[in-house]
Amino acid sequence: MTGAFRVLDRHLKVFGRTWQHNLMFNVMEPLLYLSAMGFGLGAFVQEIDGMSYIQFIAPGMIALSAMYSATFECTYGTFVRLHYQKAFHAMLAGPVTVKDVVLGEILYGMMKSVLFGIVILVVVALLGQIPSWQALWIPLFLILPGTLFSIMALCYSGITTNIDYINYYITLVIMPFFLFGGLYFPVSALPGVVQKLNWLNPLYHSVEVCRALAFGNPAQAIGFHVAILAAMSALLLPLPIRLMKTRLLS
Amino acid sequence: MIKLDYVISAQNLSKKYGSFQALKGISFRIQEGECFGFLGHNGAGKSTTMRMIYGLSTVDEGQLTIWDQPITLTPPEIKSRLGIVPQEDSLDPDLTVLENLEVYGGLFGLSRSQSQMLGRQLLDDMGMLEKEHDSVESLSGGLKRRLVIARALINQPQIIILDEPTTGLDPQARHQVWQKLRSLKSQGVTLILTTHYMEEATQICDRLVIMHEGLILAEGSPMELIARCVLPYVIEIHLPIQDVPEQLMKHAGRFNAEVLQVANGIFLYCQDGHRLWEQLKHWDIPQHACFLRPSNLEDVFLKLTGKGEEQ
Incomplete structure (x- = not known):
């Protein structure tokens, strides 16, 4: 694990240089959605489950930012480090293993998820859209989806050979998560099959937990969502390590 | 009788990528403190051999030992005593010259201040201290190469592996690199390098092997080889x-x-x-x-x- 933290340390140094662009990218988009949907669509929607529309979607923006941060870091960011900068090769010439490199990537993606999730949390809280103090647990919770989205993205980065193919992952995996994950309407409005499929949607679980914490009603099966996210992470973790071994070692 | 210390030895090392046989059973022994060269064209198997030594390739056939330890995939404990100058520069374009060294030192567990201090010293040795705050992208090819060599020295390695260290450099930059390599050798560091430049091999190698299509064709000092073969x-x-x-x-x-x-x-x-x-x-x-x-x-x-x- 020491090796993984050393890899993370390298990433943090780079992050210290590039965080402004990162902030723009990862934070602006959820805030644009929040304002467009919240004020635009919100004008036509009275209330959902006793919340104003903007209150309903605000926690989802936190989960969305967390998903984006990990996803973009561990797809485009990882791909550039792997293929263009040869950063992994350079690191592997030092006393680290492929496992360390992959874990370092996951830690970095997770850390960015938590960080940018916090930024959105602070913004929506300042806008007065977070009723409960229990929302302070959200950053801690974001470790889980941050880890899972990083692992998933790394699996794809381990397979793909062209940076343009990352679009497939974004369009075919991340977009459905985003559209059907219950960010903008309760998933109960969806057909039964899609509702079932949502059990495999990490963003859905993430949104449910963020919303429950933001409204202070954790009784609503938080444990279940957390367990699913943890189980998916644990199950998938060996995969990116294996894929990157194939990619980096010969 | 003089006891020779071999730091790396290989017996019948082979490597296959799919149906392509990159190495066809090569054997060599590298002594402590010498400069040992692998000379050959692209595709001769030099880089494959280097990758096996520094842990980017697994040893599937034959034996490789480094400091008497049998190797399948070179472990971090051994890599921490090696300095690697890979064929591609693989520098961090987001970081400055000194930061590149700092971050790399961090991989070896050096503290930020330790690697800064060592990094400055190395930049000074390489005659590029005034560039410490420059972005890597602004460096010329020769300076980038020197920075990669400086980076490989940050952990004060006992063996330095250089995979085509001067490919793409102009003659002046090449001579600067050679000068640095000679001074490292005089400090007792073992150097292993691959090259397709005959002049480079003659200038700095104590002993070398000539590789061709995955085989070693001859071994000896440059003068010995010339006397023996032509x-x-x-x-x-x-x-x-x-x-x-x-x-x-x-x-x-x-x-x-x-x-x-x-x-x-x-x-x-x-x-x-x-x-x-x-x-x-x-x-x-x-x-x-x-x-x-x-x-x-x-x-x-x-x-x-x-x-x-x-x-």
């Missing part, structure tokens, strides 16, 4: 092949000279170059199309790899 002088005859007199073979035979046909003419290897030079005019070969020089490693290479065809 005659001491060569006359290069740069004439279109149809203009070379047919009797040349016969004439050459009388002087015990060896004839090698190469891409751009004919090479005549002989014991006494000056004596043969005087004969050229009697053989209807114009001297202005010819060039007499002592044999070098390139001739050894041409002869062994069959790049020239013996007549």
Whole structure:
């Protein structure tokens, strides 16, 4: 694990240089959605489950930012480090293993998820859209989806050979998560099959937990969502390590 | 009897990528403190061998030992004592020159202040301290290479592996790199390098192997190899092949000279170059199309790899 933290340390140094662009990218988009949907669509929607529309979607923006941060870091960011900068090769010439490199990537993606999730949390809280103090647990919770989205993205980065193919992952995996994950309407409005499929949607679980914490009603099966996210992470973790071994070692 | 310390040894090392046999069973032993070269064209198997040593390739067939430890995939404990100069620069474009060294030192567990201090010292050694705050992107090819070498030295390695360290450099930058390598050797560091530049191998290698198509064709010091494999002088005859007199073979035979046909003419290897030079005019070969020089490693290479065809 020491090796993984050393890899993370390298990433943090780079992050210290590039965080402004990162902030723009990862934070602006959820805030644009929040304002467009919240004020635009919100004008036509009275209330959902006793919340104003903007209150309903605000926690989802936190989960969305967390998903984006990990996803973009561990797809485009990882791909550039792997293929263009040869950063992994350079690191592997030092006393680290492929496992360390992959874990370092996951830690970095997770850390960015938590960080940018916090930024959105602070913004929506300042806008007065977070009723409960229990929302302070959200950053801690974001470790889980941050880890899972990083692992998933790394699996794809381990397979793909062209940076343009990352679009497939974004369009075919991340977009459905985003559209059907219950960010903008309760998933109960969806057909039964899609509702079932949502059990495999990490963003859905993430949104449910963020919303429950933001409204202070954790009784609503938080444990279940957390367990699913943890189980998916644990199950998938060996995969990116294996894929990157194939990619980096010969 | 002198006991030789081998830091790296390989027996029958082979490597296959799919159906391509990159290494066909090579054996070599590298002594502590020497500069050992792997000389060969692209695709000869040099980089594959390097990758096995520094842990980017697994050893599937044959044995590789580093400091008496058998290797399958070089573990971090061994890598922490190696310094690697890979073929690609692989520098961090987002970071400055000094930050690159800092971050790399961090991988070896050096504290930020330790690696800063060491990093500055290395930049000074490389004659590029004034560039410490420059972005890596702004450096010339030669400076980038020197930075990669500095980076490989941040952990004060006992063995430095350089995979084509001067490819793509201009002659001046190349000489600067050689100078640095010589000074490292004088400090007792073991150097292992691959190159396809014969001059580089002659200039800095104590011993080398000539590799071709996954095999080692010869091993020895540059001078030994020249003495063993080719005659001491060569006359290069740069004439279109149809203009070379047919009797040349016969004439050459009388002087015990060896004839090698190469891409751009004919090479005549002989014991006494000056004596043969005087004969050229009697053989209807114009001297202005010819060039007499002592044999070098390139001739050894041409002869062994069959790049020239013996007549």
